Amino acid sequence: xxxxxxxxxxxxxxxxxxxxxxxxxxxxxxxxxxxxxxxxxxxxxxxxxxxxxxxxxxxxxxxxxxxxxxxxxxxxxxxxxxxxxxxxxxxxxxxxxxxxxxxxxxxxxxxxxxxxxxxxxxxxxxxxxxxxxxxxxxxxxxxxxxxxxxxxxxxxxxxxxxxxxxxxxxxxxxxxxxxxxxxxxxxxxxxxxxxxxxxxxxxxxxxxxxxxxxxxxxxxxxxxxxxxxxxxxxxxxxxxxxxxxxxxxxxxxxxxxxxxxxxxxxxxxxxxxxxxxxxxxxxxxxxxxxxxxxxxxxxxxx
Numbered sequence: 001x002x003x004x005x006x007x008x009x010x011x012x013x014x015x016x017x018x019x020x021x022x023x024x025x026x027x028x029x030x031x032x033x034x035x036x037x038x039x040x041x042x043x044x045x046x047x048x049x050x051x052x053x054x055x056x057x058x059x060x061x062x063x064x065x066x067x068x069x070x071x072x073x074x075x076x077x078x079x080x081x082x083x084x085x086x087x088x089x090x091x092x093x094x095x096x097x098x099x100x101x102x103x104x105x106x107x108x109x110x111x112x113x114x115x116x117x118x119x120x121x122x123x124x125x126x127x128x129x130x131x132x133x134x135x136x137x138x139x140x141x142x143x144x145x146x147x148x149x150x151x152x153x154x155x156x157x158x159x160x161x162x163x164x165x166x167x168x169x170x171x172x173x174x175x176x177x178x179x180x181x182x183x184x185x186x187x188x189x190x191x192x193x194x195x196x197x198x199x200x201x202x203x204x205x206x207x208x209x210x211x212x213x214x215x216x217x218x219x220x221x222x223x224x225x226x227x228x229x230x231x232x233x234x235x236x237x238x239x240x241x242x243x244x245x246x247x248x249x250x251x252x253x254x255x256x257x258x259x260x261x262x263x264x265x266x267x268x269x270x271x272x273x274x275x276x277x278x279x280x281x282x283x284x285x286x287x288x289x290x291x292x293x294x295x296x297x298x299x300x301x302x
Contacts, residue, residue: 046072049129053105056114063116063293064097070104072125073156082273083121083149083285090286096293107132109139117145117292120152122270126159133160141260143302145292149285150270153210167264169216169255174246175208178238181272184209185232186253186280190225194297195256195265195288203280204232208271209253211235211246216255225265226254226284254284256291258300263292 067087069080084100091098099115106112107128112135128136140146148167155172157163164171176182187202209228216222228251235251237244256265265288269281276282290296 045125047126048072049126049132050103050105052103053108053111054101054103056099056106056111060097060099060114062097063295064099064114065091065289065293066106066112066115066118067098067100067121068102068106068118068123068127069100069121070102070123070125070127071151072127073154074124074151076122076124076151076271078273079150079271079275080122082276083270086276086282087119087121087285087289090289094286094290094295096289104128104132107136109135112136112139112144115144116294117147117289119147119149119289121149122151124151124154124156126156128160133162137162140262140264143261143294143300145263145294146259146265147285147288147292148264148266150208150210150268153212153266153268166220166257166259168266169219169222169257170212170214173211173213174237174244175210176233176235176237176246178236179234181206181208182233185229186226186269187229188226189252190223193223193225193256194291195254195284196225197287197296199280199283199287202229205269205275205278205281206272207269207275209233209235210268211248211251215248215250215252217250217252220257222255222257224252224255227252254288256288261300261302263294263300265292 065087067084069084088098104127118136146167153168153172157168183204183206185202186205188196188199190196191201217224230247230251235246237246253268254266256263267284267288269275287296
């Protein structure tokens with residue numbers, strides 16, 4: 001008995017080990033949750049930039065669309081998957097080619113010249129190095145087309161001033177929390193623009209609604225295509241007992257502009273998978289892509 005008692009582990013050590021195991025399991029579980037909801041790069045930002053471009057198939061024919069979903073910031077996992085599925089369906093219907101990648105090295109002069117348009121589908125964070133940024137900027141201003149969806153206009157792109165100034169045009173503040181997703185009334189402002197063709201004058205849409213420091217209206221010739229009625233939802237950030245008013249007064253959610261000879265359009269809608277099932281949002285994306293490709297609406301001046 002004495003020998004057994006001498007080798008038995010003290011109770012306090014057992015409790016300490018048990019506590020350590022519990023804390024370790026909680027930590028691992030928390031990290032898995034963070035990764036599964038797409039927030040990994042919020043806690044652990046990545047600045048990785050690829051150097052070897054992907055192999056683009058020879059079967060790619062014009063008009064061709066590059067679907068780019070790289071996320072060095074928050075990753076909209078479900079929204080990216082649903083958006084890709086829908087845009088690829090649209091391409092098949094319209095006879096367009098598509099190529100999907102998260103490899104930023106595709107942004108080089110030779111590869112970009114094979115595409116008529118690029119879609120930043122919830123792309124976020126520090127996604128391109130300076131050489132890749134310059135290749136994209138040159139390609140776009142020479143007559144390319146860019147469609148930015150949702151996170152393409154969030155605050156994770158501040159390290160690329162040209163992008164924020166010329167494509168988004170405004171600085172992101174936040175989106176509502178409490179609740180995060182809300183139904184709001186979208187109101188068409190420019191029904192004559194090709195991206196708004198056949199859309200109703202207003203419709204209700206459920207999404208995560210971004211707010212910016214100011215409206216892009218009147219800045220760098222941005223053309224506001226649609227806004228949201230702030231009285232139709234609760235534009236407040238409510239978190240940890242604090243509240244922040246996100247009302248802008250003038251609150252556009254879709255806008256476009258010519259960037260020299262290039263066409264650029266941004267839509268704030270598209271966080272969740274469900275948003276890509278909404279018929280008005282689907283039509284908006286199809287119309288917008290047709291415009292940035294150059295198959296609809298007025299061309300930008302050369």
